[in-house]
Amino acid sequence: MTLKTIAPVIDENGVTAPTYDQIIAYLKDKYRGIYGDDAYLEADSLDGQFLGVLALEFANVGSACVQVYNSFNPKTALKDALTRNVKINGIRRSLATFSTADLLITGIPGTAIRNGVASDKNGNKWNLPALVTIPSDGQITVTAKASQAGAILALANSITTITTPTRGWLSVTNLTSSSMGQDIESDTKLRQRQALSTQNAASSQTDALCGAILALNDVTRCKAFENDTSQVDVNGLPANSVCIVVYGGDSKEIAEIMAVKKAMGCAYYGNTNITVLSPYSDPKVVQIYRPTVKQISYQVRIVSTDSYSADTSDAISQNLATYTNALDIGDKITQNKIIGVANLFGAEASMSYEVDSISILVDGVPVDGDYILPFGCVAFCDASNNAIEVTSE
Structure with a gap:
């Protein structure tokens, strides 16, 4: 296809920009129109290399124009542009968060707990609100925040230690699993939340x-x-x-x-x-209703080639964990989807192996085939708990 221009074009169909190959062909055609058809412009010539440099920069400018155009739509905007877009819906990108847990505090009515701290069975500390006053019925439920950021899992009835003893504070426990903190909100999750936020009215x-x-x-x-x-x-x-x-x-x-x-x-x-x-x-x-956390892990068997790298196993485990932790409440984990996730489609490492089989484990127990999260449950996967078995061809 002969181009009339190498500039990006915005019309009724949206924005388009020529590719590098189209641009280099256009420049060579114009060059030969000036200096003659016998001009040698292959990659091993000085003039050919100079045109290649120009074509690359023109392609980069075209790509930037396409990104600018797309940044005005929440469905196609990326990173900071998406963060700016969702402000019109009254929401903002969630930063890295701390895990939280609802704690049932019991004690003598009227007891004031200032800067209280409770601990779970794994030694993780959970900070209570600055001031908690036990009401007349002797118990109150408050939301405590983990002292360290990140995904900290506390199963139900595991936060039972009073770390800062206070006269009148008798016991503490979490009747439900903790809500785990997360990394900074991804573009995908923010787009989903932006779509749901339009339902406020x-x-x-x-x-x-x-x-x-x-x-x-x-x-x-x-x-x-x-x-x-x-x-x-x-x-x-x-x-x-x-x-x-x-x-x-x-x-x-x-x-x-x-x-x-x-x-x-x-x-x-x-x-x-x-x-x-x-x-x-x-x-x-x-x-x-606070969800129950189901701990998901995977046993993956792959067949590798000579170009396989040990780092690929880590990438597969992390990819599976990222996919699992983005699932919604009561979602379904299907074999065909996790095989696609484990194949690292689009990555160079994906050419060095093939996935032979994947088994899903729930709370350490293998399940057959697909797995549907029970009512009121969410999935959590720690990449370090995934097992990758590598065999050669």
């Missing part, structure tokens, strides 16, 4: 509720389950109830939004009780 009250919760800091997943029948459904939800499953975020902030957006005559169902005050200062209990 939706006609559906449930959609609006999920959109508002997803806009809170540290909330990475939120899913609503409704039972509008007169009997218990397959998920165990009582009749005429709504279950809001939320991963991450401060429980009190979440409960306050749920209290404001609650539908008349419909009850919330969950595994965590949070007391909030109504506009008339009346205490009200809101039930939030």
